Amino acid sequence: MGTPRDTREDQAQEVIDRLYEEYPDTTISLDFSNRLELLVAVVLSAQCTDERVNEVTEELFDKYRTADDYANADEAELAADIYGITFHNNKAGYLKSTGQRLVAEHGGEVPDTMSALTDLSGVGRKTANVVLQHGHDVVEGIVVDTHVRRLSRRLGLTTEETPERIEQDLMGVVPEDDWQQFTHLFISHGRAVCDARNPSCDECVLEDVCPSSKLDHDVDLASGEAW
Known part of the structure; x- marks a missing residue:
């Protein structure tokens, strides 16, 4: 069983608020002009x-x-x-x-x-x-790349595994106004702190709200991701 929807919504909002403070200028990192x-x-x-x-x-x-x-x-x-x-x-x-x-x-x-x-x-x-x-400035969903998949599962925002199902699950708990930036925030945090193999939990602004923290907390493997 995953985390109840209202709890996941609260968790998502807390995560987003903290990451906005940590990465205020995050955006797409690909270079293009058209x-x-x-x-x-x-x-x-x-x-x-x-x-x-x-x-x-x-x-x-x-x-x-x-x-x-x-x-x-x-x-x-x-x-x-x-x-x-x-x-x-x-x-x-x-x-x-x-x-x-x-x-x-x-x-x-x-x-x-x-x-x-x-x-x-x-x-x-x-x-x-x-x-x-x-x-096109059209936001229809949430981009689920490897960072979004990893972090959203570790943070207990979803228990789904495929990008398509993760996206649909996240769209139900992440405010629509944050759908675009949500991806960039997670990419920035995944690159800087929440590494796939060796996350720096002691440096993470989300450590105390992360069910998958390696520090002195109980890990909820149903809503987080096993190391």
Whole structure:
């Protein structure tokens, strides 16, 4: 059994309030200047660090400026241009296919609906949420990446395991006005303190409200995450 909904709502609000104080300026860490660049960067970021993506896209975005550029690209050359990105060969295929679809169905523009975005190659709900939020100012859900998944379970905000079910669960306890920043707050805290293998509980502003703390507290494995 998980934590009751009203308790989880209280827990979520306390967590959010503290993280806003800790990370007041947190935002997306990918570099982009338009919606197409954002879409490409997020596709490339799957299972790859944002830092590495930013290194690769600095030159990539100078060479590929429009959806037509990706649609007409030589796939092997495009793969070479993103070499160093995890699964670069597969992602080159995604980018070429996405460019073709953008040209054929959307006039070369990045669409602004969840359904249209998730129809693109390599684009799932997480990627679509990022593009909607930061490209179109449309917030339909919560982006659940590895940090959000790990921290939300450790903090007892959800017991779900898949990103889709975690997102739906969190949307019921996180205030809608905080959906976008919730992800950035958790990413910042996950990178700085709540590491996957060795979290720094003694430095954590959430330690006293975290059911998974390694310090002198009882750990509720039903609502937190075992180490």
